[in-house]
Amino acid sequence: MLSVRNAQVRYGMAEALRGVDLEVNEGEIVAVIGRNGAGKTTLLKAITGLVKMSGGEIRFKGERIDRLPAHEIVKKGIGHVPQGRQVFGDQTVEENLILGAYTKIKQQPEQVKKWMEREYQRFPRLRERRHQQAGTLSGGEQQMLALARALMADPPFLVLDEPSMGLSPIYVKLILDTVVQLRKEGKTILLVEQLATAALSISDRAYVLSSGAVELTGPSTELLHDEKVIRTYLGA
Numbered sequence: 138m139l140s141v142r143n144a145q146v147r148y149g150m151a152e153a154l155r156g157v158d159l160e161v162n163e164g165e166i167v168a169v170i171g172r173n174g175a176g177k178t179t180l181l182k183a184i185t186g187l188v189k190m191s192g193g194e195i196r197f198k199g200e201r202i203d204r205l206p207a208h209e210i211v212k213k214g215i216g217h218v219p220q221g222r223q224v225f226g227d228q229t230v231e232e233n234l235i236l237g238a239y240t241k242i243k244q245q246p247e248q249v250k251k252w253m254e255r256e257y258q259r260f261p262r263l264r265e266r267r268h269q270q271a272g273t274l275s276g277g278e279q280q281m282l283a284l285a286r287a288l289m290a291d292p293p294f295l296v297l298d299e300p301s302m303g304l305s306p307i308y309v310k311l312i313l314d315t316v317v318q319l320r321k322e323g324k325t326i327l328l329v330e331q332l333a334t335a336a337l338s339i340s341d342r343a344y345v346l347s348s349g350a351v352e353l354t355g356p357s358t359e360l361l362h363d364e365k366v367i368r369t370y371l372g373a
């Protein structure tokens with residue numbers, strides 16, 4: 138479904154991605170793990186059109202997307218849940234959700250209402266707080282909102298950048314359970330996560346990024362038992 142070939146990204150003199158290859162097949166959860174600064178966020182931003190690549194190509198359902206602006210990539214069906222949530226703090230919960238549907242709201246207003254109802258059922262907390270400013274929500278609630286906002290355009294493909302970051306264990310579980318549930322609903326998911334054990338436990342395959350390159354890749358169950366992965370990424 139998604140194919141990244143030889144992706145290269147530079148920030149000035151610094152090479153953040155040095156030729157990354159990655160595939161995601163329909164229906165998979167694919168995890169990307171790696172230390173801080175490994176290039177995980179840059180990879181997701183290259184896919185969603187938020188940074189320009191200096192080389193390589195990205196295809197979604199066979200079609201090249203790496204020269205498209207970010208809003209066109211959303212229209213193709215890729216939803217992005219950015220690192221640090223990035224909700225609009227001075228807008229209400231509901232306004233944030235409507236903004237997530239901006240590619241659909243003109244043509245399909247009735248459908249957008251249904252999707253909003255679906256997200257309120259998924260996250261009752263958001264319904265309770267729908268008239269509250271997003272900036273007043275807790276971190277876990279903001280993460281729910283960021284996820285629900287991305288789902289408001291009904292994307293078949295979702296990229297999630299460290300959704301567990303800074304959350305209490307209860308919210309970490311809720312968010313990761315939601316990721317598993319979304320796959321059951323037919324979504325394909327690319328998940329960047331610092332919590333490597335959790336990411337490998339819920340994913341089918343994984344990539345280990347190190348200094349802007351793929352260090353290792355394979356089925357997640359194999360990486361969970363790989364000596365080097367255990368030593369470097371899974372803690373003692």
Ligand SMILES: Nc1ncnc2c1ncn2[C@@H]1O[C@H](COP(=O)(O)OP(=O)(O)O)[C@@H](O)[C@H]1O
Pocket residue numbers: 148151152153171172173174175176177178179180
């Ligand atoms: N906007 C930027 N300008 C310059 N360097 C950046 C920028 N964003 C990220 N970098 C650098 O690129 C590398 C990869 O960063 P990033 O993709 O955020 O890694 P990760 O998400 O794995 O922590 C790091 O060395 C980081 O300092």
Ligand SMILES: [Mg+2]
Pocket residue numbers: 177178179220298299
């Ligand atoms: Mg990051």
